[in-house]
Amino acid sequence: MTMQSATREPIFKEPGGIREPQRAALTNKADVSFNTVEQIDQDSDLWFQIRGYGYNPLVDASLPIIGLVMRIRKLNKNPNVDELYTTVRNQIATIGEEIAQHKYDNATQLAYRYCLCSFVDEAVMGTPWGAQSIWAERSLLSIYHDETWGGEKFFTIMSRMLMDQEKYRDVLEFMYVCLCMGFKGRYGVQINSGDELQAIITKLHKALRQMRGETPETLTAAHSNVASRNFRVGKQWAWWAPWAAAAVVLVLAFVIYSLVLNTTTNEVIRSLDTVLQQR
Template sequence: MRPAPGARNVSSGIEPTPVQPRPQAAYNPSYVSGHSPIEPNTASFKAHYGLNPIVNAASTLIAVFAKTRSAVSHPDVSGLHQRLIGEIKTLEAELRDLGLKQEVQLSVRYLMCSVLDEAVLNTPWGTESAWAQRTLLSVFHGETSGGEKSFLILDRLRQSPSENLDVIELFYICLSLGFEGRYRLMNRGREALDQVRDELFSIIRRQRGDYERTLSPAWSGLGRTRNPLTEYIPLWVVVALMAAILFFSYSGLRYWLYASSSPVADDIAELVSNEK
C-alpha cells in the first residue's frame, strides 16, 4: 500500500528518528548537469549569501521542490531519487559545518525529506513510480510519511522562536511554496494552513524587526564632478555673448516681419488710392 503524502504518522514522538541509510548506488555528479526538465543544473540554484545560513544550505533542495511540484513528467525518476539522496547528504555536511545542534540538523533534514516526498508523490509520474516504496523519509528516518510529525516539530520550534528562527524561516518558505503536510487531507485545511503561515510570518517579523523601507539609507550623491563653465570663461564674456545672440535674434525677427508685411502694405495703399 502506498502512503499518501500528508497522512497521519503512527509515531507519537516529536523528535525525528535518525537511521543509518541503506547502501545506495554511487552518487553520480554528472547527473546534476543532465537534461532533466526539473533540475537543469542545481549548482546555479545554490545560495551562498543571505541572512539565513540554513536556507542557504537548503537552497538547492528548495529549488528542486518548487520545480517538481509543477513538472508534468520526469525522464528518470530513479535517477532523481538517487540524486536527491546525494543532495540531502550534502545538506547534512553543510549543517554540521555550521556547528548546529544535532536536533536542529535532524529537524531540517526531516522537513526537506517530507517536502520533497510530498512534491513527487503528488505528481502523476511520481505516483506511478516506485518512490512510495522507498521515500526519502524512509531512507533517512525510517518513516513513510512526515506530514504529521513535520508540524509537531514546528510546534516545538515555535516555543523558542529566537533560538530556532532560521528553521522557522525554512518552514515558512516551504509552506509558501506549497508544502501542505497533514493539512492536505483536512477539511478547510487550506484556511488552517494559511493561518499557520501568517503566524510564522508574524514570528519572523518580530524577531527580525521591520524591513528597511529606504532602499539605500546611506546613499550620498557624487557631488559636483565637473567644473562649471564660469571657471574657464569670465562671466562678462558669457553675458556679452548672450547679449549679442539676443540682438541678432531681434534684428533678424524685425527684418523678417518687415519683409513679410511689405507686400500687404503695398496692396492696402493701392486700394486706398483707387478709392480716391
C-alpha cells in the same frame, strides 16, 4: 520549555538510512534527469549560482533542493525517476554534511533534514508519476527517519520549536520558506483548510519578524548614491558629422552673401537710374 525537556518524549527516531558519501556539485546537465524534459532545461549546475548570499545557513544550503522542487512540480512525466531519486538522495546527504559543519545541535539537524525530506517527498508524490515510482516504495523520509509521511509531524516540530524560538530560529525560517513554497502537509488532504494553513503561516511570520527586527521602510536612503554634480552621457559623433556641419555652414553663408549682394546691386542700379533721369 525546550525540546530537551525530560517531560516530553523525543520527536525523532535515530536515522534509519545509510549515509551517502559527499559528492561534488554536478557540472554536467546530462547527469540530472529532469534537465532532459522539455522546458525544464534551466541550469547545468544543480547547485545554482545564488548560494552563499543568505544569512540563514539552513535556507542557503537548501536552495538547490528548493529549485529542484519547483521544477518537479511542473513535470507531467519523468522517464528517469531512478536517476532523479539517486541525485536528490545524494544531495540531501551532502547538505547534511555541510550543515554539520555549522555546529548546529543534533535536534536542529534532525528537524531540518526531516522537514527537507518531507518537502521533497510531498512535491514528488503530488505529480502524476510519483506514486508509480521508487519514491512510493522508499521515500526520502523513510530512508533517513524511518517514516513514510511527514505531513503531521512537520507541524508538531514547528509547535515545539516555537517554544524556544531563538534557539531554533534558523529551522523555523526554513519551515516558513517550505510553507511559502507550497508545502501543505496534513492540510493538503483536508477540505477547506486553506484559511487554517494561512493562519499558521502568518503566526510563524510574526514570530520570525520579531526576532529579525522590523523591516526597513526603504532598502537604501533616497539620496545616498546621488552624484553631487551633473554628469552628461558621452555621445559618439559619426565621422561624417563635422563635414556635414561644415557644409551646412558654407551653404548658409553663401545664401546670406547672395542675398546681401543682390540687395546692394539693386540699390546701386536704382541710384544710377535716378542720376541718368536727372540729366
